[in-house]
Amino acid sequence: MLGIRLQRHGETTLARQIYQRLREQMTEGRLRPGEALPSTRELSRQLAISRNTACEAYEMLQVEGFIESRPGAPTRVADGLLLDKPVSTVERSEQATCPAPPLLVDFRTGQPDLRRFPVHLWLQLMRQAAEALPREQWGYTGPEGLPGLRQEIAAWLGRSRGLGADPQNIFITAGATQALHLIADLLSVEGREILVEDPCHNGMLHVLQARGCQIRPLPVDEQGLQTERLPGGGVGAGAGAVYVTPSHQFPLGGILPASRRAALVRHAREQDLYLLEDDYDSEFRYSGAPVAPLCLMDAQRVIYIGTFSKILFPALRIGYVVLPPQLHEQWRRLRTHADVQNPPFEQAALAEYLRTRKLDRHVQRMRRLYGQRRQLLLQALAENFGRAWRPWGDAAGLHLALEFPGWNFDRSFAESAREQGIRLAPVEYYSIRKGSHADKLLLGYGHLEAEEIREGIRLLHGFMQEKGHKV
Ligand SMILES: Cc1ncc(COP(=O)(O)O)c(C=O)c1O
Known part of the structure; x- marks a missing residue:
């Protein structure tokens, strides 16, 4: 009572x-x-x-x-x-006095399996890198990042995605989030319109909003951004940029087809704006090679954003941008007056990790593991939910978007699931205009062991049965 x-x-x-x-x-x-x-x-x-x-x-x-x-x-x-x-x-x-019940399963998204990260090797590299770093590199070494790392990232982009980037165009950042911050300042987005995929990553959306730009959401379907909804010359002309995740749309998972990529590039040229390509996890694709970046279509119009948060670990805080030359000078100025530069030690260790191809082997190993976990998740869903659901998007990344026709997953659904020890996110949580994806859930699986996935889906099934009697 x-x-x-x-x-x-x-x-x-x-x-x-x-x-x-x-x-x-x-x-x-x-x-x-x-x-x-x-x-x-x-x-x-x-x-x-x-x-x-x-x-x-x-x-x-x-x-x-x-x-x-x-x-x-x-x-x-x-x-x-x-x-x-x-x-x-x-x-x-409420948070202070009412601690959340313990988690029985954590389907949070965007979390690599930190338990499988080769910590000892990494610590060894860090130590060696710090010892070998010439003393002058303990000073101010420049807002671009360590030359050795820029070179290795250029080589990595070539062998992993077929992107032939000049190391001079690569600027190291503290992750993709900071990269977007700096880009927003670089393009002076305040007061201007930015076209954004809807749904889209909350963190990245908040970065843009905090810079004072007007967000114009563009709907996403199973193939990614619906480019036919791009505004014509009249309405929306004068927008500052378009933010996209073409290799693996976050969160719905689509790969943007070539014709839509071409439409985007045409739009950028006609409207004289930049395309901000967030390539946050395309290394983890389970049915073929990583998708080629949009950047390949027009390196002058696309600012490519990469990160090591998913392939290594988020706390590393290393990402990068591939920047057209006309933006270099201003970038240097902005970064210097923001937080000056990344620390050199992690950069030097990462450069060595890349140079010796240890990163390639780690990604290969993790891709195999995550691919198996995804299969297992799909199997557990089929066993528990029969045909009441269907997956969305490409077989890639660390999370799965699922549609349960007829369901309405809102904040209160997620909260009551959390009360039962199940953490998950409805897609609606990431929607700017609410209502189009209310029947979809996101389940992060990359960080979960096989048994955790099986048990998690069993719990979710029991919870949904109690809620709706439809599964
Ligand atoms: C689509 C997307 N972009 C960017 C980020 C943030 O990456 P970083 O840790 O490099 O700031 C994430 C993290 O989950 C993401 O999912």
Whole structure:
């Protein structure tokens, strides 16, 4: 009746959890002044706890003046408890006082398997790289990044994607996120329109929004950005850029076909704007070679953004851009006045990792592993859900987009799944215009072991059955 959910194995005692939940309900006005609370006997029955625990919780509330009890009368909520709190404070206090239940399965997206990263080898390389780094490179070494790393990345782009980039056009960044920050400043996007895939990665969207540009969402289908929806010469002319993930659309997974790529490039030329190509995970493609970058079609119009967050690990914070020469000078100025440069040690270690082809072998190994996990996930879905679902997008990356026709996955679905220990994201979470992808879920699987995937899907199936009786 009081809507209290208890964590039986948490570190907070049951009495304190009850005290905290009731206190919140009183200060937020869900329990009103003078309202009668259940007797301790009734409370212990409702929550399946001992009477002592119920008494202890009421005692804590009484001592602090939240409730009043008189012999022979029901315990009542005291007067004057309501706090007129701003939402953010409420949310913060809920987070602080109401820890989320433990996770049973974590289908978060964008997470490589850190357990399989060769940590010892990496630490060895870091040490060797730091020792071998000439003393002058401990100083200010330039906003472009270490020459050795720029060279190795150029070679890597050639052998992994057939992109023949000049090392002089490669600028090292602290990941793709920082790259987009700097690009937004470089193109002076403030007040201008940026065309963005919808749905799209929240983090990247926020970067653009924070730069003060106008976001114009363009719908995405199974093949990626719907280029026929690009604005013509009239409406939308004067846009600053188009942000795209053509090799593996985030989050729906499509590969942008050649005709749409050509349409994008034509549009960029006609409207005199840049295409921002975010190639965040195309190394992990399970049914063929990585897709060739859009950048190959017009290196003057496309700013290519790459990252090592997925193929190595996100905390490395190394990414890069391939930048047309006309933007170099301004980039140098901006980066210098932002955070100066990347630290040289990780760059030197990464250059060595690339030079000795250890990165190639690591990617090969991980591609095989992630491919197997994807197969396993599809198999578990088929076993549990029969034909009630279908996958979207190319067989690539670390997550899967799934459609369950007839379902409506909203924030409350994700929240109640989380209450049951299942972390997942509805595609709607990434939609700018809500409503077009309400029947789709995203499941990140790259970081999960086989057994975690099987168990996770079994749990999800049970949860969805309870919710909707349709699977
Ligand atoms: C589509 C997309 N772009 C960019 C990023 C951010 O990458 P980085 O860690 O290099 O900033 C992510 C991370 O998940 C992503 O999924």
